[in-house]
Amino acid sequence: MSTATGARLVDFDDALTRYEPVIGLETHVELGTASKMFCGCATTFGAEPNTQTCPVCLGLPGSLPVANAAALEATIRIGLALGCRIATWSRFARKNYFYPDIPKGYQISQYDEPLCTAGHLDVEVDGETYRVEIERVHLEEDTGKNLHVGGSTGRIHGAEYSAVDFNRAGIPLVEIVTRPIPGAGAKAPEVARAYVTELREILLALGVSEVRMEQGNLRSDVNTSLAPIGSLEWGTRTETKNVNSLRAVERAVRHEIRRQAGVLDGGGRVLQETRHFHEDTGSTSPGRSKEEATDYRYFPEPDLVPVAPDAEWVEKLAAELPELPAARRARLQEEWGLSATEMAWIANAGAVDLVAGTVAAGASPADARKWWLGELARRANDAGVELAELPVTPRQVAELTALVAAGTVNDQLARQALDGVLAGEGDPARVVEARGLAVMGESDELVAAVEAAIAGAPDVVAKVQGGKVQALGALVGAVMKTTRGKADAATVKRMLEERVLGG
């Protein structure tokens, strides 16, 4: 795999002193319908190859497509959520090209009459709001999947032949295209990521797709161009494909800015081309050059009649939209009494649902936030997983906070209880019981530990009695050590004071 051949990568901050980036995103979302876009085949992910195909999605002669009503509705709902104008008249078109994963020799897509146009999505990066204009939202069908056989890496280059699975062919695919986004400057990579993140949240809230990026439900192509600061014209853009994680969106823009700056610094010219993102190196490599412009010879799909959403239907769909993520965050921020920054941290950690679920299960917002953004975020980070993937539920976290609030466990014991929960030992109360983690009361055992600490450190006792009350901390520490953290520090301190200072 080649990384930026020839041109050197310019330091990111350095590039931004001379160039202004303009980005744009084309995002494909596989809808979560039960059946395909134009036929009744199932859309189950991971099925045996070519077991979900029929004459329509295989493009056999004489077969006729019929549009999936749920997919039309989902597309309009996405458009409404993005503030788009919903077309009163819309058509499908054939996009003609030859490729083995396109069985008909064309993809049914939309061309000059998409379902939704002219929307916007506001995203926030470091306290600043960027408005991303949405150019269009249209509906099309997904392609099959090629498996490249031979060669060394399963990549298309060097492959001896390919094997095609058409299960994915014909799954409804919504394409969401932004207008060019200028003015983000050094924040361009983060704005790109924030846009895809927020779009994903909206799609989840709408329930139109599972949006699992690792399963390819959501795939972004990222356009990047650079122009000298102050230039009236934008530079030549590249389109980076295969950008299939939120982190990759940010890295792809960052890399293209550094690479293109290197090309321009060297007096070169950025080629208008498709580039491929490589997750392992964070770099891009050239694909097909767009300068031999692709000629798709679009024409209206004669086998499908126009879609003309009537106003009443669109109004009904608009009225039935769920609370959208931005509105929900604003509401929760108020309910939880947080600052905008605190709420942004929760959102950026992907913890809004988790914290909300924990609060709903009885925890205080402060405790819920503390656990998810503190101990649990640390564990997720150590394990290299997303917070939501940790094997602990919001209800269990709420139970943990309740045990702390009731004094059954202290913070340290609670963390040990969490170990047990994450290890699959059951709910927190059960782990506390099974592992014997409950805080010691003023038992004989604790009294003995306190007295042993006093007897073992006469010098410290003398200091405390001489007025250095803070020296008591050493004695508290000794007791906590002999009780292996199971004692309640406040109780221990009080018991020590009673004995040393004669309380």
Place this chain on the structure above:
Amino acid sequence: MSTPSPKEAPGRQGSAGLGRQDVAHLAHLARLALTDEELDHFAGQLSAVLDAVAQVGKADVADVPPTTHAVPLTNVARPDVVEPSLPRDVVLAEAPAAEDGRFRVPQILGDEE
């Protein structure tokens, strides 16, 4: 952005003589390998076909909205219900080559994944 511009839209008006270059381009898009003689041959034939079709351009359609259907139907859709797919052995029976339940196709060269 991939915004289509109307001027790219298909639909030639009037007489449309196809040159050799046009035919070569179309042949490339259709992945057809044509010899020089064939290019000349088809350029002549296709031009004749286009000229014949161009007769339609003589009709007065000033009051007729562009349409692709003879019937004024809109919003034909089916409910999102799964129906049985074809058995895989039937699907693959017509394939020139198959392997592990997939269609086996020749090397894909010089294009993108």
